[in-house]
Amino acid sequence: MNDLAVSPAIAGSLFPSDFVRTSADYILGRQRADGSIPWFDGGHADPWDHVEAAMGLSIAGEYAAAESAYRWLADIQLEDGSWWAAYRDGEVHNGERRESNFVAYIAVGIWYHYLITGDDAFLQRYWPTVERAVAFVLALQTEHGDIHWAVDERGAAREDALVTGCSSIYKSLECAINIAHTLGRAQPQWRRAREALGRALREKPQRFDRTWESKARFSMDWFYPVLTGVFSGAAARARLQKRWDEFVVTGLGCRCVNDEPWITVAESCELTMALLAAGERHRAEKLYCGLHRWRDADGGYWTGYVYRDSAIWPEEKTTWTAGAMLLAADALVQLTPASGIFTAVQLLPEPTDFQEALL
Template sequence: MIPAVPGVVTGDEIAATAASIAAVQLPDGGVPWPEGHVDAWNHVECLMAMTAAGLREASARGWEWLRRHQRADGSWPMKVLNGEPLEDRGESNHAAYVAVGVWHDLLVTGDEAFAREMWPTVGRALDFVTGLQTRRGEIVWEASPGSYALLTGCSSVYQGLRCGVRLAERLGDPRPDWELAADRLGHVLREHPEAFADKSRFSMDWYYPVLGGALRGDRALRRLDDDWDRFAVAGLGIRCVSDQPWVTGAESCELVLTLDAVGDDDRALKVFTEMQHLRHPGGGYWTGWQFVNERHFPNERSAYTAAAVILAADALSRTTPANGVFRDAGGFAEDRASDDCGCQRAASPA
């Protein structure tokens, strides 16, 4: 069954949205940005969306693209164009998201044989990620001297590690080192904002610690409430950045997933309904809307925006067995402060 949200989008409309993603998939299986390059994170999100909508053959070609382009260290080039690296650096959050995608596929399809086929790819990817963890616990965004940690990226990495742990347990190959890395990363995400570069003008830094699962409960709701008026635009969706009159479909739908994850069902449905002004009659979605100039900006329809819509529709409608892949990311085991983060020393008697 294809996800549908009554009164907002029908199953046929979501099927058309999935078809808009498949329509731009390259012959080699990559799902590109409108500019033409492929990155692993957005590519995986598109595969998840096509899987949720039943386009298994297209997603299978996409997984083959990932296997083919993974490097020996477990990473992917930041950008791939025409089958060749356009930017050679590898990002930690790109690598970690592959675990989310494979876990999502297993939940939707039940195909354990495919999960086992992808397991070496996931293993190399998460080993690359954990190799970038600092003594304090954050994970730097790329493997290069002087690299730093990003709050949004680490929040996504946190979800990737949690999904990797669950996949490892399901396949009978437990990875306690990944679980420990996730526990330490979760602590830093919750208690050490100073560990991350200041990107607070971006809405993703606002909601991603909740979306990725590091924050839940009252603390998560307070975080969302505190900056709601800064990023939410009534009737239109969510700003990409706080200082520009520009709402974007992907960020709006990620916020829908975030609100769904903490049980804020009314606001989740409201934001999802409001962002539908970005829908194109052909089934795709415009990337964004500049509401002062009243123009689509950029003048493009992106596959990753369409993918976010499908995943949000699935979460709201509880349609596929993977509808809770973001909701369930908050089931963390322990909060592990490291000796280097300062918390334990600060808690000691003077």
């Protein structure tokens, strides 16, 4: 992908004409020699946000850099299939826990890159990494379908579940199943686990936030079940409409939490994709267009803005924010063959389903 492939009309209405190139260059400028992508220069990298930034590189056609990012994860994967919460300068930066949704997210990145490149060898190469990551995550699933959010430094489960984290895992399992299907490695237990997780998210709210204060004040708890396909159609639209005024500040973006005057760019991008998934394209375009005011001269995007104080905060331009901007652009104008990954459930059928369809 390069900016010249985007029509001037689309570029002018949704993003600056140099947007893809400069955003990718910003991420590339932060990527370390080992392939890791920290939040910013001198910062740490975590497995989830690292993948978010790597997907941005795939969108821009920076395939070698994106593959270097996935190689870094594969090289440091622990024996049980997991990763620590954060790394910095080649060392573990946070060894207190390993988070299930962080671990699962590599499946989304690998599938996204494959849809863009069609590189079968790449998919085969990272199959063992994805398989081990999913095994770690599903070992934390309870009989009720929810998935514990983390394990501690000793490997003991931290027994509670997060709506946002489990929603992210729901999408990760969709992508992992598609990877398995494409490689001819049917994983019916993954499908059953995904179905149980979806039921928990839709029907068992009591399984979430059992041991801490509710996370419902966070916008991601509101829109992530739509973004990841837990809810679709009319149910998705109703969910978004119900709390729209709590989280969306007209002309600025989406709040991170409903009780603070702080909009965040990445959450606004993800809400853009959730709106597209729910069939609310006009709202999605309107929300996304306003986000480019937060772009700096180097192509990076500021993480957030406190509108009460008219102040950028924190004074950080995170790589995953640039990645989220690219992902939303892809979803809006189909820059790549992977553009629909967050706007529709695209679960490939079991091989037996193909056989039955031929009868």
